[in-house]
Amino acid sequence: MPISSNIWTMWAIKISDQAVSLRWLINRITARAMTSSTTMSSNQSEVKPFESIPGPRGMYQWPIIGTLLHYKPFTRHTPETLHEFLNEQFDKYGPVVKLRLGPTVVALSDPKDFETVIRHEGKYPRRPSIEISTVFYKRTGMREDLGHLQGPAWHALRAPLNRRLLKADSATLYLDQQNEVADDFVKILASKNLSPEELEDMFYRYAAESIAVVTFNTRLRLFDQNPNEKSVQIVEASKAALQATQDSVFGKSFAHKWYKNSTYKMFEEAIGIIRSVSAAHVSQAQTALENKVKSGQLKEDEPNLLLSLLSEKDLTQEDIVVIMATLYSAGTDSTAKNIQVFLYNLAKNPEKQELLRREIFENVGKNGPLSAKALSNMVYLKAALKESFRLNFPTSVGMMRELTEDLVVRNYRVPAGVRLLLFNPRAARTEFDSPEKYLPERWLRSDDGAKKDTAHNMIVLPFGHGARSCIGRRFALQEVYLLATKILQSFYVDVEPESYQTKFIYKIFIDAEKTIKFKFTKI
Numbered sequence: 001m002p003i004s005s006n007i008w009t010m011w012a013i014k015i016s017d018q019a020v021s022l023r024w025l026i027n028r029i030t031a032r033a034m035t036s037s038t039t040m041s042s043n044q045s046e047v048k049p050f051e052s053i054p055g056p057r058g059m060y061q062w063p064i065i066g067t068l069l070h071y072k073p074f075t076r077h078t079p080e081t082l083h084e085f086l087n088e089q090f091d092k093y094g095p096v097v098k099l100r101l102g103p104t105v106v107a108l109s110d111p112k113d114f115e116t117v118i119r120h121e122g123k124y125p126r127r128p129s130i131e132i133s134t135v136f137y138k139r140t141g142m143r144e145d146l147g148h149l150q151g152p153a154w155h156a157l158r159a160p161l162n163r164r165l166l167k168a169d170s171a172t173l174y175l176d177q178q179n180e181v182a183d184d185f186v187k188i189l190a191s192k193n194l195s196p197e198e199l200e201d202m203f204y205r206y207a208a209e210s211i212a213v214v215t216f217n218t219r220l221r222l223f224d225q226n227p228n229e230k231s232v233q234i235v236e237a238s239k240a241a242l243q244a245t246q247d248s249v250f251g252k253s254f255a256h257k258w259y260k261n262s263t264y265k266m267f268e269e270a271i272g273i274i275r276s277v278s279a280a281h282v283s284q285a286q287t288a289l290e291n292k293v294k295s296g297q298l299k300e301d302e303p304n305l306l307l308s309l310l311s312e313k314d315l316t317q318e319d320i321v322v323i324m325a326t327l328y329s330a331g332t333d334s335t336a337k338n339i340q341v342f343l344y345n346l347a348k349n350p351e352k353q354e355l356l357r358r359e360i361f362e363n364v365g366k367n368g369p370l371s372a373k374a375l376s377n378m379v380y381l382k383a384a385l386k387e388s389f390r391l392n393f394p395t396s397v398g399m400m401r402e403l404t405e406d407l408v409v410r411n412y413r414v415p416a417g418v419r420l421l422l423f424n425p426r427a428a429r430t431e432f433d434s435p436e437k438y439l440p441e442r443w444l445r446s447d448d449g450a451k452k453d454t455a456h457n458m459i460v461l462p463f464g465h466g467a468r469s470c471i472g473r474r475f476a477l478q479e480v481y482l483l484a485t486k487i488l489q490s491f492y493v494d495v496e497p498e499s500y501q502t503k504f505i506y507k508i509f510i511d512a513e514k515t516i517k518f519k520f521t522k523i
Ligand code: HEM
Pocket: 127, 146, 147, 148, 158, 211, 326, 327, 328, 330, 331, 332, 334, 335, 338, 394, 395, 399, 400, 462, 463, 464, 465, 466, 467, 468, 469, 470, 471, 472, 473, 475, 476, 477
């Protein structure tokens, strides 16, 4: 990041810093007055004050400057390599570090401490909201989305989804439709010579197409030569919203707080398009459903999230549009990026790829669709993806929480309002034998059913954990399993030599620093 951007970053952080500092001060005063209500997770007599948490001192604790000093030109880091910066801090200060990343945050690297945080997160866990969304909702008064809402309002939207999206068969009910999407992807791979950039876009379209069969009951037809205008619009808008979010999170835009600068305008326009295309799809799907009901053609076992949400008396039509728009947006870039990372790990480890292919052939043959039964048998596939998540974690800082009440973590008192980073990527590298190796076998059970790896079960949490964890995880996993299965049925996966040492950085999700040059050779 050039220095000028760093200055923008500095000012961007300043404002939220001041607000947070004030809130933090109030919290500290009240925290002292209410020690009796503090949630204790360890021996009270040993509890040390917040100020004594190890971490960079002096100027590094100052608002704005403290954050700025972590990045170029003062260090080699940018927000895209925040994970490397955090690792350096843990090397220096140990498993709990207090530092400035905008506001003061406490970063934790020991999974036992993650457990403490999750166990005390209460009914309404707070994940800090993305600031440009906060500004947007304030300005427009639009209905807030699931990822942004907090407290009882968040819970009201989340509860009906938990029942429908997190059940064991929530995703497998959509296997037939999603098999078709994966088949279409593979047909294109076989028939076209795609450039690395076109292929990258195809992964994005795959994820968008797959989640649209769930949210909108329809195919967007994004693989067609000329997809319809609405489909192109929602894809472009999702990418624009993501870009604007990233620019604001990385401090490249700050003035959006005071006026509608270009980043803000891009964000507002993109969300407007996503909402209106989603509304059109929902209304179309609703009409089709009503017609089916009238003509008696609606099958009882037809997977139908929309129909099921329409029967929920506490949800308005607007709520349903917002839910579908959120699931669609949250389920595209995330899945698309992690599929590529998974294929990259398989490409770099051909012997593991071969073991997986063997499992695929045994369970679904060379052309068969992936059935729910086959999927439940395919332990190597699941181990292989979990290992990919361990080696290349999907998000840079792991889980984030904002404490709703004081908490004692590792014998330090942390006041309400402070942000905690539960930095899984650290433990994923420090708590395993041969951590740099891609070894799906470490997740398999031995013949007597015992787990081979005894690492703490809170280390590899690609979808977060607890009440606020990823609501779309069953679909994300299924879509990755499906595409990997379909690709391995037909192709050997490799990468060109220049992609062999791909460096992964973080934007909103993990990303290859340079587009990966995959090589798919027909079997
Ligand atoms: C590989 C793909 C994906 C990854 C790695 C991923 C990861 C995550 C993570 C880490 C969180 C925060 C969890 C926490 O704070 O504990 C999250 C939240 C969320 N995810 Fe995903 N996700 C993926 C795919 C999806 C898909 C396919 C959907 C939609 C169908 C989705 C929808 C959401 C939503 C709506 C939230 C916010 C939930 C809330 O605040 O209640 N994600 N995801």
